[in-house]
Amino acid sequence: MAEENKGSVETTTAPKTEAAPTTETKQEAKPQTDAKPAQNRNNNNRRNNNNRKPNNNQNRNGNGNGDKPAGNKPNNNRNKNRNRHRRQPTPVDENLKKFVVHNQEAHKQRLNPHFKLDLNSKAKIRVTPLGGLGEIGGNIMIFETEKEAVLVDVGMSFPDETMHGVDILIPDFSYLREIKNKIVGIIITHAHEDHIGAMPYLFKEMQFPIYGTPLPLAMIGNKFDEHHIKEHRKYFNPIIKREVYKIGNDFEVEWMHMTHSILDSSSVAITTDAGTVIHTGDFKIDYTPVDGYTTDIHRLAHYGEKGVLCLLSDSTNSHNPIPTGSELSVAPAFDRIFSKAEGRILLSTFSSNIHRVQQAIQYGIKYGRKVCVIGRSMERNIEIALQYDYVRFPKNIFIDADEVARYNDKEVLIVTTGSQGEANSALFRMSIGEHRHIKIKPTDLIVLSSRAIPGNEGSISGMLNHLQRAGASIAMSKDIHVSGHASMEEQKLMLRLVNPKFFLPIHGEYNHVMKHRETGMMCGVPERNILLMTDGEQIEIAPKYMRKVKTVKTGKTYIDNQNNHQIDDDIVLDRQKLASDGVVMIVAEVSEQNSKMLSKPKVTTFGIVPDKQDKAFAKEMEDVLEIFLTNVKGGLIENSRALENDLRQVVRKHIFRKMKKYPLIVPHVLVH
Numbered sequence: 001m002a003e004e005n006k007g008s009v010e011t012t013t014a015p016k017t018e019a020a021p022t023t024e025t026k027q028e029a030k031p032q033t034d035a036k037p038a039q040n041r042n043n044n045n046r047r048n049n050n051n052r053k054p055n056n057n058q059n060r061n062g063n064g065n066g067d068k069p070a071g072n073k074p075n076n077n078r079n080k081n082r083n084r085h086r087r088q089p090t091p092v093d094e095n096l097k098k099f100v101v102h103n104q105e106a107h108k109q110r111l112n113p114h115f116k117l118d119l120n121s122k123a124k125i126r127v128t129p130l131g132g133l134g135e136i137g138g139n140i141m142i143f144e145t146e147k148e149a150v151l152v153d154v155g156m157s158f159p160d161e162t163m164h165g166v167d168i169l170i171p172d173f174s175y176l177r178e179i180k181n182k183i184v185g186i187i188i189t190h191a192h193e194d195h196i197g198a199m200p201y202l203f204k205e206m207q208f209p210i211y212g213t214p215l216p217l218a219m220i221g222n223k224f225d226e227h228h229i230k231e232h233r234k235y236f237n238p239i240i241k242r243e244v245y246k247i248g249n250d251f252e253v254e255w256m257h258m259t260h261s262i263l264d265s266s267s268v269a270i271t272t273d274a275g276t277v278i279h280t281g282d283f284k285i286d287y288t289p290v291d292g293y294t295t296d297i298h299r300l301a302h303y304g305e306k307g308v309l310c311l312l313s314d315s316t317n318s319h320n321p322i323p324t325g326s327e328l329s330v331a332p333a334f335d336r337i338f339s340k341a342e343g344r345i346l347l348s349t350f351s352s353n354i355h356r357v358q359q360a361i362q363y364g365i366k367y368g369r370k371v372c373v374i375g376r377s378m379e380r381n382i383e384i385a386l387q388y389d390y391v392r393f394p395k396n397i398f399i400d401a402d403e404v405a406r407y408n409d410k411e412v413l414i415v416t417t418g419s420q421g422e423a424n425s426a427l428f429r430m431s432i433g434e435h436r437h438i439k440i441k442p443t444d445l446i447v448l449s450s451r452a453i454p455g456n457e458g459s460i461s462g463m464l465n466h467l468q469r470a471g472a473s474i475a476m477s478k479d480i481h482v483s484g485h486a487s488m489e490e491q492k493l494m495l496r497l498v499n500p501k502f503f504l505p506i507h508g509e510y511n512h513v514m515k516h517r518e519t520g521m522m523c524g525v526p527e528r529n530i531l532l533m534t535d536g537e538q539i540e541i542a543p544k545y546m547r548k549v550k551t552v553k554t555g556k557t558y559i560d561n562q563n564n565h566q567i568d569d570d571i572v573l574d575r576q577k578l579a580s581d582g583v584v585m586i587v588a589e590v591s592e593q594n595s596k597m598l599s600k601p602k603v604t605t606f607g608i609v610p611d612k613q614d615k616a617f618a619k620e621m622e623d624v625l626e627i628f629l630t631n632v633k634g635g636l637i638e639n640s641r642a643l644e645n646d647l648r649q650v651v652r653k654h655i656f657r658k659m660k661k662y663p664l665i666v667p668h669v670l671v672h
């Protein structure tokens with residue numbers, strides 16, 4: 001990767017060209033619009049129309065070199081043109097032409113970010129993702145100067161189906177332990193789990209000041225309470241958007257309002273001596289958000305105008321060419337569905353999408369329904385939104401689950417969790433008839449205002465089967481959900497507003513960031529100024545260059561949600577073996593005195609052969625082990641550890657030869 005933009009004029013000419021437009025053109029730096037206007041103009045004036053003649057290519061390079069008779073052929077051309085158009089060329093106003101050059105220079109100044117950076121600065125910043133790249137979720141990003149570091153977000157992610165008994169994943173904190181003394185604060189962009197979910201686990205180990213807007217802090221506070229670390233709320237530093245906060249000595253940070261599928265989201269502008277880096281967090285550009293708080297494109301433009309060293313931008317929807325709709329766009333569908341429903345409405349969506357819930361409740365009220373909120377995370381999120389005045393509803397519209405039966409079906413809206421078919425969610429329990437208060441009726445209408453998160457399709461489909469078997473109707477059309485992430489067009493707007501010198505696409509798997517790179521290039525960022533990071537790669541950025549410097553340790557820590565404890569890697573590995581290949585248990589008794597086995601070894605297996613073959617299969621292995629033990633060397637028998645290992649090897653070999661499987665093998669040697 002090129003260390004710096006050698007040969008690009010911007011590095012040498014930037015300082016002196018800052019003041020006024022000059023007529024010297026520096027063609028190499030060319031922002032997209034550079035040369036074209038000049039050519040068009042020439043063609044219009046028909047002054048260089050000799051170039052249009054197909055066999056006259058030499059003229060393009062050799063224009064000044066004399067011996068080509070510039071006169072003859074072109075004259076013919078000119079005559080032809082004259083005859084065709086019957087008009088004289090318009091005389092060129094040299095003064096206007098000069099202003100074309102001035103304007104070209106003005107465009108260049110406007111579009112080329114290099115002119116706005118202090119290229120003489122020796123300062124640099126290092127960026128390291130510990131999660132969120134090459135994957136969806138688990139976002140955590142470190143920004144480091146020589147002496148200090150800040151983290152942006154500390155999120156969790158979800159396990160795949162091979163991680164048996166694991167509820168959530170949190171990033172490996174090894175590198176944070178290493179730089180612990182440099183960390184001066186944590187910056188939170190928004191309250192989604194993949195941005196704050198790992199906070200309690202980090203804070204049980206190490207604590208730092210936390211900076212964020214009220215909603216994310218309130219939600220982190222709830223987590224701290226649940227994890228019995230209430231006292232860490234003292235690290236909260238609530239911020240006001242559009243104000244600049246000094247964090248440590250090296251960082252100045254401004255939060256800028258963003259629209260997303262959760263309230264109170266932000267982008268952050270992090271300024272150090274190396275320049276300003278903008279981290280978008282998650283965003284979409286919503287011109288008509290439910291609460292009227294639009295994306296703060298003015299502040300983004302402000303930084304773009306001042307000059308931005310690097311943009312890190314959300315890649316989640318980078319494949320989508322269709323602009324993401326406003327959150328408000330679900331309203332007509334809600335109205336239509338609610339106006340027609342004859343029985344109860346059970347609406348399920350992501351519990352963190354308070355604006356979606358708010359709209360559902362509004363239409364519930366419009367059609368005379370009481371609202372019953374069911375599901376722990378849904379109840380908690382609505383409670384916080386109400387407590388902190390993010391939304392307002394009349395108190396008397398809410399009813400409890402045990403009151404639902406007292407109302408006519410047409411007067412009830414149930415807002416609930418379970419849009420992903422999660423087995424422990426309220427809607428899933430209702431679907432299989434295991435919810436205490438709510439039994440599904442044939443007149444019920446289930447509204448799924450969500451999309452399937454990749455990997456959850458199966459569980460959603462399973463839940464739908466249950467619901468339909470119980471007779472309920474399902475509404476899950478496209479117009480009752482809208483994404484919270486920027487598609488290509490909004491990513492372009494972000495790139496154009498911020499106009500960064502360097503670009504790091506973030507939040508997404510490799511194919512997402514790759515596509516986002518293409519969009520970045522379309523928006524004027526040169527390919528050499530874009531890097532595709534993966535977790536653990538450390539990128540150093542200075543006004544003159546961006547490069548990878550090293551790789552730090554990353555990975556995932558498994559968490560059991562029931563007790564909030566870590567599950568060690570080897571446990572998960574054992575579970576994987578058990579699940580895929582079964583288990584073999586061996587018991588052997590040996591005598592210490594004469595180094596002989598006391599009885600034939602016993603073998604029991606599970607999950608390897610069908611029950612009816614079990615005995616025969618066990619016997620086969622017992623015979624193999626018996627032969628092994630009769631021939632075993634004297635010294636080995638006393639060392640039960642070594643003997644157990646040997647028994648394991650014998651059985652492993654035998655089973656692999658027969659079944660091509662590697663089950664978990666549990667030998668147990670009793671020495672008498």
Ligand SMILES: [Zn+2]
Pocket residue numbers: 190192260282
């Ligand atoms: Zn988000």
